[in-house]
Amino acid sequence: MNRRVLWLSLIFSLVGVAAAGCATFEVETPSEMVAVEEANREYVAMTHRGVVVRSRVYAQGDGANEVPRAEHDFWVEAMRERMRTAGGYALLTETDVTSRDGHRGTRLEFGRDHDGRPYQYWLTLFVTEDNIHVIDTGGPEERFDEARDAVESALNSYTVLR
Amino acid sequence: MIPRSMCIILAVMLLPTGIACASQPDSASSPTPAPAPTSPAPLADDARVVAESAPMAQAPGAGQAATTRSRAEAQTAPAEEPAEATPPETDESPQDVQQLIYTGSVILAIYDVDDTQQRVVELVESMDGYISERTSEKLTARVPAASFRDAMDDIAELGDVLDTAWQAQDVTEEVRDLEIRLRNALELRDRLEVLLEDAETVEEALAIESELERITLEIERIRGQLDSFEHRIAYSTIDVEFRAKRMDEVPDDEFLLPFSWLQQLGLESLLRSPEVHR
Numbered sequence A: 001m002n003r004r005v006l007w008l009s010l011i012f013s014l015v016g017v018a019a020a021g022c023a024t025f026e027v028e029t030p031s032e033m034v035a036v037e038e039a040n041r042e043y044v045a046m047t048h049r050g051v052v053v054r055s056r057v058y059a060q061g062d063g064a065n066e067v068p069r070a071e072h073d074f075w076v077e078a079m080r081e082r083m084r085t086a087g088g089y090a091l092l093t094e095t096d097v098t099s100r101d102g103h104r105g106t107r108l109e110f111g112r113d114h115d116g117r118p119y120q121y122w123l124t125l126f127v128t129e130d131n132i133h134v135i136d137t138g139g140p141e142e143r144f145d146e147a148r149d150a151v152e153s154a155l156n157s158y159t160v161l162r
Numbered sequence B: 001m002i003p004r005s006m007c008i009i010l011a012v013m014l015l016p017t018g019i020a021c022a023s024q025p026d027s028a029s030s031p032t033p034a035p036a037p038t039s040p041a042p043l044a045d046d047a048r049v050v051a052e053s054a055p056m057a058q059a060p061g062a063g064q065a066a067t068t069r070s071r072a073e074a075q076t077a078p079a080e081e082p083a084e085a086t087p088p089e090t091d092e093s094p095q096d097v098q099q100l101i102y103t104g105s106v107i108l109a110i111y112d113v114d115d116t117q118q119r120v121v122e123l124v125e126s127m128d129g130y131i132s133e134r135t136s137e138k139l140t141a142r143v144p145a146a147s148f149r150d151a152m153d154d155i156a157e158l159g160d161v162l163d164t165a166w167q168a169q170d171v172t173e174e175v176r177d178l179e180i181r182l183r184n185a186l187e188l189r190d191r192l193e194v195l196l197e198d199a200e201t202v203e204e205a206l207a208i209e210s211e212l213e214r215i216t217l218e219i220e221r222i223r224g225q226l227d228s229f230e231h232r233i234a235y236s237t238i239d240v241e242f243r244a245k246r247m248d249e250v251p252d253d254e255f256l257l258p259f260s261w262l263q264q265l266g267l268e269s270l271l272r273s274p275e276v277h278r
Helices: A002-022 A070-088 A139-147 A148-156 B004-020 B046-051 B061-073 B112-128 B147-156 B174-199 B204-236 B267-276
Strands: A034-037 A042-045 A052-059 A092-099 A104-114 A117-127 A129-140 B099-107 B130-134 B140-145 B159-171 B235-242
Touching: A034 A129, A034 B267, A052 A148, A070 A092, A070 A104, A070 B046, A104 B174, A117 A139, A117 A148, A117 B267, A129 A148, A129 B267, A139 A148, B004 B099, B046 B099, B099 B147, B099 B204, B112 B130, B112 B140, B112 B147, B140 B147, B147 B159, B147 B235, B174 B204, B204 B235
Parallel strands: B099 B235
Antiparallel strands: A034 A042, A042 A052, A052 A129, A092 A104, A104 A117, A117 A129, B099 B159, B130 B140, B140 B235
16 A cells, blocks of 8 residues: 555656646746636736736747747847737837846837727747747736736746746 | 901810910919918919919910010019019029929827827927828828928827838929919900900800800819919828738838747737637
8 A cells, every 4th residue: 555655656746747847937826816827838817807917938949830049139029020010019118127037038018009998018028048938918008007016926926947 | 258257266266276385484373382381372373363464465376475475564573573574584483493292101009099199189280280180090180391391200209100101292393284274274264255345246255155164164173273282282291190010011121020929929819818718
């Protein structure tokens, strides 16, 4: 009996280690939000009024499903132009940020009207050797302002694992 | 012997052809360049007034020369020319000044549209301009031509500019052509009125009146075209739009990277993501 328990514990531990090893990031969900998706490469959380924080991690490399490798500044430029030209978003600020683990990143803060109503949309980018971490958040401006503390708490808790 | 009535009718029909061949631009027809009027400046009104009051030509053949001299004599001289001056040389006439219509467009990012539009309105009105059209996504401003460049620069300061363009359309030849045609039509109308008074038969009178009606309509049409040019020259047009550049309008020198993760950025994808995961 004890041997069986030991074997099961070992197996579960190995599984946990394997799962943790596949994780690309960590983030803490603020108390004002609920996480609706938590996976190795994607995370979605939202407030009760619809402000969303989302993280997606894309593999960089030469594989068929991988994004071609490029520098951090290249992807920042690509995101900026994508949002402004094809999206009609107004770039409000661009700042250097740092993940909890000290990884250098860039945050682009945009504004855009939908049906006459202003929205806020933030994009944060971290680039590693193997991955592109894209964290976006946004919502109607008045609701986003209400949830700003929670949003910034989630963003500041972001840890780049790989 | 050709009857008198036939002579008159032939003269009436041939007059437009003879006068249309006139090619001497006259100083009196020169449009005044539109500097920076606070209100739409009359363009070529002096020419029109002078043409209307010009003495009648003595005969069709001598009409061109006589008209030129009489118009020059009756010209109300601009401030820099003495009233009794001889007609200025063609190469010194104000009509050689370019008549330009300025149009511009500014595409701003779609943010704080209502507030930005209001600021555009206030800016335009401070320049003695006006808004000719306004929708939720676009407004069309008319500003005095001299303020066009400043207006474009100032509007660009009011938001995140995605694209801007402007052009100057040279309409000097079109305006000159219209003024020559107007002058000729006014002269023809004057002559027809004299002929009408001298008409001896009903047949003659009817022929002349028919031609008078035609030429009057032509005069009004030309005046309308000149008024339109005048206003478009005096007031430049600036379209201010709030929109994204559509994919099929992206210029050739722009390139959007073909990566799906980039295309998935944006509020629509973000705010729908909780639904996707539930």
